[in-house]
Structure formats: structure tokens, C-alpha cells
Amino acid sequence: MAESARPQRRMRLRDVADEVGVSAKTVSNAYRAPGQLTPELRQRILATAARLGYAGPDPVAAGLRRGRVGAIGVLYANQLSYAFDDPNTNALLAGVTAAAETAGVGLLLLPGSVDPVRRATAVTGAVVDGIIASSLAEDDPLLQTVVDRRLPLVVVDQPGPSVLATLTPDAVPWIGIDDRAAAFELAEHLVLLGHRRLGVVSFALRLGTPTGFATLSDQDSATLSVTKNRLAGYRDAAARHGIDWGSVPVSQGVDSTPSEGRRGALAVLGTRPRPTALICLSDRLAEGALAAAAHLGLRVPEDLAVVGFDDAPHLAERLDLTTVRQPSRLKGHHAAEALLALTRGAAADPVPHLETTLVVRGTTGPPPSDR
Amino acid sequence: MAESARPQRRMRLRDVADEVGVSAKTVSNAYRAPGQLTPELRQRILATAARLGYAGPDPVAAGLRRGRVGAIGVLYANQLSYAFDDPNTNALLAGVTAAAETAGVGLLLLPGSVDPVRRATAVTGAVVDGIIASSLAEDDPLLQTVVDRRLPLVVVDQPGPSVLATLTPDAVPWIGIDDRAAAFELAEHLVLLGHRRLGVVSFALRLGTPTGFATLSDQDSATLSVTKNRLAGYRDAAARHGIDWGSVPVSQGVDSTPSEGRRGALAVLGTRPRPTALICLSDRLAEGALAAAAHLGLRVPEDLAVVGFDDAPHLAERLDLTTVRQPSRLKGHHAAEALLALTRGAAADPVPHLETTLVVRGTTGPPPSDR
Numbered sequence: 001m002a003e004s005a006r007p008q009r010r011m012r013l014r015d016v017a018d019e020v021g022v023s024a025k026t027v028s029n030a031y032r033a034p035g036q037l038t039p040e041l042r043q044r045i046l047a048t049a050a051r052l053g054y055a056g057p058d059p060v061a062a063g064l065r066r067g068r069v070g071a072i073g074v075l076y077a078n079q080l081s082y083a084f085d086d087p088n089t090n091a092l093l094a095g096v097t098a099a100a101e102t103a104g105v106g107l108l109l110l111p112g113s114v115d116p117v118r119r120a121t122a123v124t125g126a127v128v129d130g131i132i133a134s135s136l137a138e139d140d141p142l143l144q145t146v147v148d149r150r151l152p153l154v155v156v157d158q159p160g161p162s163v164l165a166t167l168t169p170d171a172v173p174w175i176g177i178d179d180r181a182a183a184f185e186l187a188e189h190l191v192l193l194g195h196r197r198l199g200v201v202s203f204a205l206r207l208g209t210p211t212g213f214a215t216l217s218d219q220d221s222a223t224l225s226v227t228k229n230r231l232a233g234y235r236d237a238a239a240r241h242g243i244d245w246g247s248v249p250v251s252q253g254v255d256s257t258p259s260e261g262r263r264g265a266l267a268v269l270g271t272r273p274r275p276t277a278l279i280c281l282s283d284r285l286a287e288g289a290l291a292a293a294a295h296l297g298l299r300v301p302e303d304l305a306v307v308g309f310d311d312a313p314h315l316a317e318r319l320d321l322t323t324v325r326q327p328s329r330l331k332g333h334h335a336a337e338a339l340l341a342l343t344r345g346a347a348a349d350p351v352p353h354l355e356t357t358l359v360v361r362g363t364t365g366p367p368p369s370d371r
Numbered sequence: 372m373a374e375s376a377r378p379q380r381r382m383r384l385r386d387v388a389d390e391v392g393v394s395a396k397t398v399s400n401a402y403r404a405p406g407q408l409t410p411e412l413r414q415r416i417l418a419t420a421a422r423l424g425y426a427g428p429d430p431v432a433a434g435l436r437r438g439r440v441g442a443i444g445v446l447y448a449n450q451l452s453y454a455f456d457d458p459n460t461n462a463l464l465a466g467v468t469a470a471a472e473t474a475g476v477g478l479l480l481l482p483g484s485v486d487p488v489r490r491a492t493a494v495t496g497a498v499v500d501g502i503i504a505s506s507l508a509e510d511d512p513l514l515q516t517v518v519d520r521r522l523p524l525v526v527v528d529q530p531g532p533s534v535l536a537t538l539t540p541d542a543v544p545w546i547g548i549d550d551r552a553a554a555f556e557l558a559e560h561l562v563l564l565g566h567r568r569l570g571v572v573s574f575a576l577r578l579g580t581p582t583g584f585a586t587l588s589d590q591d592s593a594t595l596s597v598t599k600n601r602l603a604g605y606r607d608a609a610a611r612h613g614i615d616w617g618s619v620p621v622s623q624g625v626d627s628t629p630s631e632g633r634r635g636a637l638a639v640l641g642t643r644p645r646p647t648a649l650i651c652l653s654d655r656l657a658e659g660a661l662a663a664a665a666h667l668g669l670r671v672p673e674d675l676a677v678v679g680f681d682d683a684p685h686l687a688e689r690l691d692l693t694t695v696r697q698p699s700r701l702k703g704h705h706a707a708e709a710l711l712a713l714t715r716g717a718a719a720d721p722v723p724h725l726e727t728t729l730v731v732r733g734t735t736g737p738p739p740s741d742r
Binding site for chain 1: 483689
């Protein structure tokens with residue numbers, strides 16, 4: 001089958017030109033500038049091409065000539081296959097895709113890998129006109145690899161603009177939300193309900209750290225800026241209301257999955273005095289935390305309040321989860337629009353912080369002592 | 372910003388070689404064959420490249436030279452952005468991605484379009500080593516465009532192997548399920564519960580047809596083979612149990628969305644005598660049909676039984692929907708594995724029909740008269 005799927009010798013434009021008895025340029029025009037030929041000649045050329053098995057001008061060669069290949073790359077910190085399982089990332093990709101598709105541009109999902117050399121090779125070898133990098137740690141060496149390609153670049157979520165500015169003098173458009181302010185609002189909602197004993201279920205603060213409780217110093221030195229900013233926002237709310245953040249258990253997980261949320265919640269709920277409110281850094285972590293609460297026989301919200309982050313499509317509503325809505329699809333849309341502008345040689349319109357909204361649902365209420 | 376994002380003159384390998392005082396080949400080796408240089412020389416070349424702003428060897432040129440670009444294309448019949456909203460297609464893409472990623476290969480999602488020329492251009496211009504085409508109609512001209520590229524090709528779901536054989540003498544690997552047998556099993560489940568008055572909520576039977584009721588002749592001449600095969604399976608079950616299929620209303624929609632399911636279900640439930648069982652061609656259509664039943668004040672399953680197709684991740688379980696489970700993620704995995712084999716010049720292992728399973732949940736029970 002392999003033999004028949006690829007002809008032994010690939011037919012070239014020259015072969016078609018010789019067979020028809022015209023110049024190579026004329027054959028090229030039959031594909032690229034049909035108006036230059038009579039319909040009869042064009043038809044004769046295309047029919048000959050079909051008979052010889054000529055597949056048309058090579059898009060790789062054409063891309064090299066034009067300096068454009070009609071695709072933008074999306075680079076994602078985790079494994080790509082995980083992105084498809086995560087409703088929030090899925091929404092981001094949907095937004096990127098919709099905008100790219102409207103422009104007739106394809107989307108190259110760059111393969112991730114745990115092996116740093118393979119990850120870097122995927123970036124250096126990507127045949128694309130520009131790259132959207134999403135959620136890289138500040139100290140991820142891949143970041144410099146992306147910058148070094150000197151392709152149009154847009155960054156989503158992290159790292160933030162200040163870190164990007166240290167990597168390249170180019171102005172790199174950044175698309176994201178004000179994670180710190182959104183997190184503040186969410187934590188204050190719990191405090192205003194009367195909660196004083198908080199616990200946090202987080203995803204990673206930096207690349208490659210093991211799971212466990214994160215100290216204040218761990219939090220201050222986090223290099224995943226989304227994690228760092230959200231923790232800072234929760235801490236701001238605690239400080240405003242006189243809660244000692246140093247006594248708040250912050251469990252760190254490796255990623256944003258329900259199983260990590262369950263593990264982290266069990267760790268936090270094992271501390272004494274037991275927290276009355278669990279702040280989860282994502283809805284998927286909250287999904288696992290709710291499972292942990294059920295496992296321990298804790299009623300939500302009567303015995304334990306739980307909040308997430310994202311308002312992930314389908315998920316948060318199904319869980320009846322109090323959370324912060326962030327417009328992931330819109331993020332993707334803006335990122336693609338900005339990148340498409342850059343690939344056309346135009347300036348990207350600056351995008352301010354996208355809006356977030358506190359969404360109060362059934363997983364939050366007053367703590368047990370206030371009932 | 373646009374000016375600074377792209378340097379005015381792109382630095383070339385030659386510039387770096389001149390600056391260091393070595394040959395172009397030596398600079399090339401610094402990137403491609405580091406073992407050929409002393410570490411000191413290599414470091415000097417890379418540092419000079421960084422200082423000059425040389426971005427490394429052009430992956431497009433390298434791709435042209437090697438005849439490989441490290442990406443496979445996925446061509447999907449509908450708009451791509453719709454694929455991200457559809458949990459079943461999402462699972463398919465997750466499967467493709469996981470297999471491609473393991474091989475260090477990227478995934479180019481080809482932009483769809485309602486404009487046929489733009490759709491074709493996306494295929495002829497795609498910079499990829501092979502293509503997975505998913506769910507194209509038998510009479511979609513894009514199919515010939517894909518075949519004409521003479522790239523390694525794998526087809527998922529539709530068109531079936533017999534149609535592919537008419538387009539090219541090459542053996543094109545096909546990955547799919549036995550839609551007809553699975554549909555038969557699902558419809559027979561309803562008939563064995565006692566249902567005699569069936570109604571069908573379908574997606575499109577062919578490209579570009581308006582919504583409305585599909586006649587037997589419409590069904591026989593369908594060019595979307597998945598639709599055709601599922602309808603044939605339901606019809607087989609009716610025939611075996613003496614139900615006149617000609618009296619079964621089959622509402623045709625344009626796509627597989629809850630809103631189309633709702634519209635189709637309302638049309639079918641408006642026929643008299645009112646069906647006691649709705650067969651939906653997908654879980655997403657069933658989601659809309661359940662909304663239509665609620666709107667009409669019909670209890671499910673007491674007044675109306677509803678079945679879907681796919682056992683779409685998260686969705687079917689949440690709806691407590693009786694359906695057929697098809698392994699969409701596994702489809703994607705097999706498709707990518709087969710294509711990766713072809714791009715390596717190996718033969719693709721033949722893949723038999725993937726297994727399906729009837730999953731009985733709470734939306735089916737005996738008809739009202741039997742209770």
C-alpha cells in the first residue's frame with residue numbers, strides 16, 4: 001500500500017509543460033493566474049496534469065517563495081491532548097480557530113513533549129507565519145526559543161507583558177485578564193459570607209515542582225504568573241479583612257484536572273482547624289474538590305463552601321459552582337486577530353484586560369458556625 | 372509595533388558565516404549537526420547569530436529540502452470552530468493529537484469555508500506531510516482535490532471505502548464504525564420495548580439541502596454515507612418487526628446541534644399519530660429533542676422515549692441518554708497512526724470496523740400504552 005500511495009517519481013510542473021508543449025510559466029499560470037490563458041488551453045493543461053499524476057504546484061515551495069504559508073501556530077504549555085480534555089482551553093482554541101478560519105488561515109497545533117529538546121524542535125521547525133504562545137512559565141526556556149524565531153508573536157495569559165519586555169525589544173501583544181483582581185473578588189465573596197478559615201487548591205506555581213503545601217516564599221517566587229497573580233488576589237482579600245494568609249493551607253498540584261483537585265482538597269481538608277471554604281484555582285480542580293467533600297461526607301455549601309475559576313463551558317453550570325467567568329473564547333479570538341494583523345505587516349490593536357464576572361451559584365453559603 | 376515585530380532585513384545564514392569568518396556549511400552544522408564542531412566554535416556561532424538577530428535555518432526551506440514538514444493536516448467537513456463545540460469531534464481531534472504528539476508531529480487544522488474555492492485552496496495550499504479527511508460527502512468536490520494532492524491520505528467515517536476506490540487506485544486507509552449495524556441495534560431496542568410509532572431527527576442527508584422531511588427516495592440517494600447508513604439501520608430494524616418505514620417521519624437538519632435537534636423534534640412531534648419514540652442521529656440532536664419534549668410538556672421516558680448516537684463525552688451521561696457508544700477518540704488515534712505510517716513510507720495496518728456498544732440509560736422505556 002505504501003508504494004501505491006506515493007508514486008515512485010513525483011511528477012513536476014516541467015513534465016506537464018513538456019507534454020503539452022508550452023512553457024513552465026504557462027503551466028504555472030494555469031494554477032495561479034487562470035485569467036492569463038484561454039479556457040481551452042487551461043483545460044488542456046489541467047487534463048494533462050491529471051493524466052500524468054501531477055499534484056499541482058508544491059505548497060512548500062510556494063510558501064518559501066511568498067514568505068507565507070497560510071497557517072498560524074499555537075503553542076501550549078502542557079501536552080496538546082490535555083488541551084482537548086480541558087473545557088477552558090478548548091474554548092480558547094475554538095476562539096482562535098474561528099478567527100483564523102474566517103481569514104482562511106489554518107491552525108497548526110504544535111506538539112508538546114516532556115523532553116525539552118523535542119519541545120524546542122517543534123517550535124524551531126514549525127512551518128507557520130506566526131505563533132500564539134499560551135500559558136508558558138516565566139522561566140520556561142521555550143519562551144526564548146519562540147522569541148528567537150523572530151516570527152510575529154502573541155502571548156495569551158502568561159508570561160505577562162513585563163516579562164516579555166525583558167526577552168525582546170519588540171512589542172509583543174499580550175491577551176489576558178486581571179487575574180489578581182478577579183481572584184480578590186472571589187475570595188472577598190467568601191469572607192463577606194463569614195468564612196475566616198480558608199484553604200486553597202492550586203495548580204503548579206512553577207514548572208516541575210512536586211505536589212505539597214506551598215509556603216509564602218514559594219508563592220512569592222512563583223514563575224507561572226497566572227497562579228502567582230490569583231494567589232496574590234486571594235491574599236489581598238484576606239489581608240483586607242484581617243485574615244492571616246500565613247495560616248491558610250495552599251496545596252499545590254501538577255495540573256488542572258479533577259484528580260489533582262481531589263488530591264489537593266483532601267490534603268487541605270486534613271489540616272486543623274478544618275477550613276470552611278475551599279478556593280480552587282480552576283473549575284476542574286473544584287470538580288475534584290467537590291468529589292473529595294462528598295467522600296468525606298461534607299455537605300456543600302452547608303459544611304463547606306467551594307469556589308472555582310473560569311466558568312468553564314458546560315462544567316461550572318453543571319456543578320452549580322460559584323466561580324469567576326473569564327472569556328476564554330474571546331481571548332482566543334483577540335489573540336488570533338492580533339497575530340493575523342502582525343502577519344499582514346499591520347499593527348495589532350492593543351487589547352485591554354478582558355472582563356471577568358463573579359458568578360455566584362449553589363456551592364457557596366455562610367460557614368457552619370453562622371447558620 | 373508592526374515594524375519592530377519584523378526586522379526590516381531578515382538576517383541570513385550567510386551573514387552569520389561572514390561575521391564569524393567560517394563557511395555557510397559550518398554555520399548550518401552548528402544547528403543541524405552540532406557534533407561536527409567544537410563546542411567553543413558552535414557557541415561562538417550561536418552567540419553571533421543571536422547578536423545579529425539570525426533566527427536559525429528557515430523551516431520552510433528545510434521542509435522543502437527534506438520533503439517533510441513535520442505536520443499532518445486534518446480536513447473536516449464543517450467549519451472548524453464548530454468542531455470544537457461538538458464533544459464527539461473534539462474527542463476525535465484529541466485522539467489524532469495524542470498520536471501525532473507522541474510522534475513529535477504537529478496538527479494543522481485546515482480552515483473550512485462555505486466558499487468552495489477557498490475550501491479547495493486550503494487543501495491545495497496546506498503545508499503538510501499527509502491529510503486526514505473526516506466526514507466528507509460522497510459528492511463533495513473537495514474529495515477529488517484531496518486525492519489530487521497525492522499526499523498520504525486517511526479517511527475517517529465518510530465517504531466509505533467503496534467510494535474512495537472510485538476516486539483513486541491507491542488503497543486509502545479508512546477508519547470508522549459499522550453505522551448501519553449500530554443503528555439497527557438502537558432502533559431494535561425501542562421496538563422491543565414496545566414502540567411502534569417512531570420518528571427520526573436527522574442531520575443532513577447531502578450537502579446544501581434545506582431542512583424538511585426526507586422522503587424514502589431522499590434517504591436512498593443520500594450522499595453523506597454516515598447519515599445514509601444510520602437511516603438504513605433504523606429502517607432494517609423497522610422492517611424486521613413489521614413497521615412501515617414509509618410512515619416514519621424523518622426530519623432533516625443542517626447540522627448536529629441542539630438547536631437543530633429541537634427544531635427537528637418539534638417537526639416530528641407535530642405529526643399525527645404522534646411518535647412515542649424519537650431516534651436522533653446524534654447525542655447533540657437528542658439534547659435539543661429533550662428540550663423540545665420539555666417544551667411540549669412531554670415526560671421522558673413516560674410519554675416519549677428518546678435515543679441519541681455517539682455516547683458523546685460528558686454529554687450523554689449528563690442527559691442520562693440511551694445511545695450508541697462509538698470510540699471517537701480511538702478513531703482519531705487509529706487515523707493518525709495509519710497516516711504517520713504512510714508518511715514514513717510504511718504500509719498502514721488495516722483497521723477493522725471499530726466496536727460500538729448500546730448504552731441503555733433513563734431516556735428509554737415502554738410506550739405510554741404499555742404502561
